[in-house]
Amino acid sequence: xxxxxxxxxxVFVAVLTGSARSATDECATFRTWFAGQPGSQLVVSSTNYxxxxxASPRKRDNxxxxxxxxxxxxxxxxxxxxxxxxxxxxxxxxFSAFYDPNHKTALVLSEYGTGSDLTITTxxxxxxxxxxxxxxxxxxxxxxxxxxxxxxxxxDGAGTLRSQGHRTWLSYNQDVKKTxxxxxxxxxxxxxxxxxxxxxxxxxxx
Numbered sequence: 001x002x003x004x005x006x007x008x009x010x011v012f013v014a015v016l017t018g019s020a021r022s023a024t025d026e027c028a029t030f031r032t033w034f035a036g037q038p039g040s041q042l043v044v045s046s047t048n049y050x051x052x053x054x055a056s057p058r059k060r061d062n063x064x065x066x067x068x069x070x071x072x073x074x075x076x077x078x079x080x081x082x083x084x085x086x087x088x089x090x091x092x093x094x095f096s097a098f099y100d101p102n103h104k105t106a107l108v109l110s111e112y113g114t115g116s117d118l119t120i121t122t123x124x125x126x127x128x129x130x131x132x133x134x135x136x137x138x139x140x141x142x143x144x145x146x147x148x149x150x151x152x153x154x155x156d157g158a159g160t161l162r163s164q165g166h167r168t169w170l171s172y173n174q175d176v177k178k179t180x181x182x183x184x185x186x187x188x189x190x191x192x193x194x195x196x197x198x199x200x201x202x203x204x205x206x
Contacts, residue, residue, distance in 0.1 A: 027087040027094040030127060034095065034108060039121025039199040042169070042191040043110055054173040054187065057156040061141040061172070061188050061202070063107075066118040068186055068204030073116075078107065081133045098133030099126045105135040105145065115185070115205025120145065122198045139200055143190065147197045152190055159190075168192040174204070182206075 034040045064078055073079045082096035093111035100106070106126070110117045120135060122145060138144040143152050152170060153159060162169045174186035186204035190197055 027085045030085045030095050030097070033127040034097075034110075037106070037121050037123050037199075038191055038193065039106070039108060039119040039201065041167070042121070042189050042199045042201045043117045043119055043203070054160040054171045055158055056174065057141075057159070057172045057188060059141060059156075060174055061139050061143065061156055063118050063120060063139055063200065063202050064136055066202050068116060068184060068202075070111075070114050070116070070205070073109065073118075078133070079109065081131065082107070082109065083129060083131050098131045098135070099123060100135040101126070101132060103135065103137075106130075107133065107135045110203075113205070115203065117201055117203030119199060119201045121200075139202075143197070143200060145197050145200065148195055149192055149197075152197060156188070166194050168195075174202075 065076060067073055079096060082098050084093075085095040085097075086092050087094045095111070096109040097106055104123055106121055106123045108117075108119045108121065110119065120139075141155050143155050149168060149170065156172060159170045159172045162171070168191070170190040170192070172188040174188055176184040176186055184204060184206060187202070189201045189203075191199040191201075
C-alpha cells in the first residue's frame with residue numbers, strides 16, 4: 001500500500017510546488033506591468049518615505065472606503081470586483097486590480113505584510129486577464145486625475161512637496177494614534193507629471 005501512496009504523494013507535492021511557482025510568477029508579472037505605470041512610482045515613494053513628517057490635509061481624504069488595516073477591505077464591493085494576484089510568500093497577498101478602458105485608468109490594491117496601498121492611476125495599457133471595473137473618478141474630497149497642483153492643494157491643503165525632473169509628489173500624513181504605543185500609519189499622496197495629476201494613493205498599516 002505504501003508503494004502506491006508514494007508516487008501519489010510525489011505528484012501531489014509537485015502540483016502544490018507548481019501552483020506556488022505559478023502564483024509567484026503571476027505576482028511578479030503584474031508587478032512588472034505596474035512598475036511601468038505612474039501609480040507605481042507613487043506607491044514606492046509613499047512606502048519609502050512613510051515615516052517622514054508630512055503636513056496633514058485640511059480634512060482626511062480617502063479613495064472609496066479603503067482602510068489600511070490588514071484584510072479589512074476584503075468585504076468591500078470594489079475588492080470583490082478585482083482580480084487577485086497571489087504569491088507563495090508570506091500572507092500570499094500581493095496585488096488586486098481592475099481597469100477602466102474608457103478612461104484608461106486602473107484601481108490597484110498593493111498588499112505587503114501589515115501594510116497596503118490603494119491607488120488610482122492612469123495607465124498606458126492593461127495586463128492580460130485584468131477585469132473591467134468602475135475606477136473612481138475622484139477621492140472622497142473631490143480630487144480628480146488631470147487636476148493641477150494648485151487645484152489639489154486648494155482641496156487638501158499645502159501638503160509636503162518633493163520634485164524630480166518632470167515629476168512632483170504631494171504627500172500628507174494621516175496617522176491615527178490609538179494608544180501611546182500603537183499608531184496606525186496613514187498617508188495620502190498625489191503624483192503630478194508636467195503639472196497634471198496622474199495618480200492618487202492612500203495607504204498605511206500597523
